[in-house]
Amino acid sequence: MKRLFTVFLLVFLSLFVLSGCKKKQKRVLHLYNWGDYISQDVVDKFEEEFDCKVKIDVFDSNEAMYAKLKAGAGGYDIVVPSSYMAKVMYNQGMLLDLNKDLLPNVVTHLDTSYIALMQDKTMKYTVPYFVSFTGIGFNTQKVKDFRPSWRMFEDASMNRRCSLLNDQRELLGAALCTLGYSVNTVHQEQLDEAIALIQTWKKNIAKFGVDDCKLALASGEFTLIQTYSGDMLQVMMEKPEIAFVIPEEGSTVTFDNFAILKNSENADLAHAFINFMYDPENCAANMNEIMYIAPHDTAITLVDEELKNNPVFNLPEEARNRCQILDDLGEDNIKYVKAWDKIREEK
Numbered sequence: 001m002k003r004l005f006t007v008f009l010l011v012f013l014s015l016f017v018l019s020g021c022k023k024k025q026k027r028v029l030h031l032y033n034w035g036d037y038i039s040q041d042v043v044d045k046f047e048e049e050f051d052c053k054v055k056i057d058v059f060d061s062n063e064a065m066y067a068k069l070k071a072g073a074g075g076y077d078i079v080v081p082s083s084y085m086a087k088v089m090y091n092q093g094m095l096l097d098l099n100k101d102l103l104p105n106v107v108t109h110l111d112t113s114y115i116a117l118m119q120d121k122t123m124k125y126t127v128p129y130f131v132s133f134t135g136i137g138f139n140t141q142k143v144k145d146f147r148p149s150w151r152m153f154e155d156a157s158m159n160r161r162c163s164l165l166n167d168q169r170e171l172l173g174a175a176l177c178t179l180g181y182s183v184n185t186v187h188q189e190q191l192d193e194a195i196a197l198i199q200t201w202k203k204n205i206a207k208f209g210v211d212d213c214k215l216a217l218a219s220g221e222f223t224l225i226q227t228y229s230g231d232m233l234q235v236m237m238e239k240p241e242i243a244f245v246i247p248e249e250g251s252t253v254t255f256d257n258f259a260i261l262k263n264s265e266n267a268d269l270a271h272a273f274i275n276f277m278y279d280p281e282n283c284a285a286n287m288n289e290i291m292y293i294a295p296h297d298t299a300i301t302l303v304d305e306e307l308k309n310n311p312v313f314n315l316p317e318e319a320r321n322r323c324q325i326l327d328d329l330g331e332d333n334i335k336y337v338k339a340w341d342k343i344r345e346e347k
């Protein structure tokens with residue numbers, strides 16, 4: 001009988017301990033984001049303040065993120081799509097309507113001068129995170145006779161030591177700008193010209209990529225890449241021989257946005273995270289590390305002076321004016337998907 005009592009006692013204690021552990025389990029916020037696109041120190045601060053964990057998965061293109069979610073990948077709370085893709089996702093019922101009452105920092109601190117560039121101007125389903133400009137990053141010591149033109153990707157001297165973005169809208173946008181067309185064209189003959197031009201560039205590049213190509217430029221393996229302004233600033237701070245330009249033919253500008261998935265199991269915590277990221281000090285700390293500009297009226301004044309005065313961080317108006325906004329094309333999006341398939345075909 002004593003032995004039986006001991007067994008029952010051990011079972012009871014085990015259940016009690018397990019129950020206690022279960023109660024202590026922290027909530028987990030799942031963030032699906034671009035690579036190298038948020039300060040871990042700021043994330044750590046959020047985890048401590050809200051007694052939770054943040055798990056981050058990364059993607060390298062809007063289309064890859066969208067395809068994964070449409071294929072059934074679940075469990076994410078917050079995603080960070082560019083504006084045109086966020087519009088697609090919202091129209092397909094994938095994103096939650098935001099509760100502005102839970103986002104007081106956003107309502108207070110959004111720099112309203114950026115609203116004209118926003119697609120979701122009332123922030124019904126997105127909150128702007130960073131403004132992203134696309135251009136050319138290059139090694140000033142290794143690229144001779146550099147011209148601020150997308151035509152550099154045709155230059156034989158690059159000799160497969162360059163790369164283009166693994167992103168259908170950005171890559172086609174560069175080609176369309178080069179040809180003098182809108183980055184949102186739906187005219188098939190213009191898209192066909194862009195495809196042909198990219199096929200010419202493709203013969204001269206090492207690969208399509210994003211973060212890996214940024215690292216290859218920093219290491220000296222690559223000499224010229226299509227890239228994003230903030231990514232290049234991260235490299236330029238360590239490698240002064242690296243430079244970034246908006247090509248003379250023009251380029252693209254887009255917002256990457258916080259959005260909450262409709263099937264999020266932590267919508268309240270997701271709202272808290274977005275609001276936390278719009279706290280002026282947190283936003284400034286995030287900008288200091290990631291080096292993209294956020295549309296925040298107060299945080300911009302708190303950013304390190306060196307970064308604030310860098311023309312790649314705060315692009316001159318003339319360069320910004322050469323950039324077109326990527327838009328959702330509705331049913332015509334399929335034309336870009338088919339164009340991308342042709343570009344990626346092995347030849």
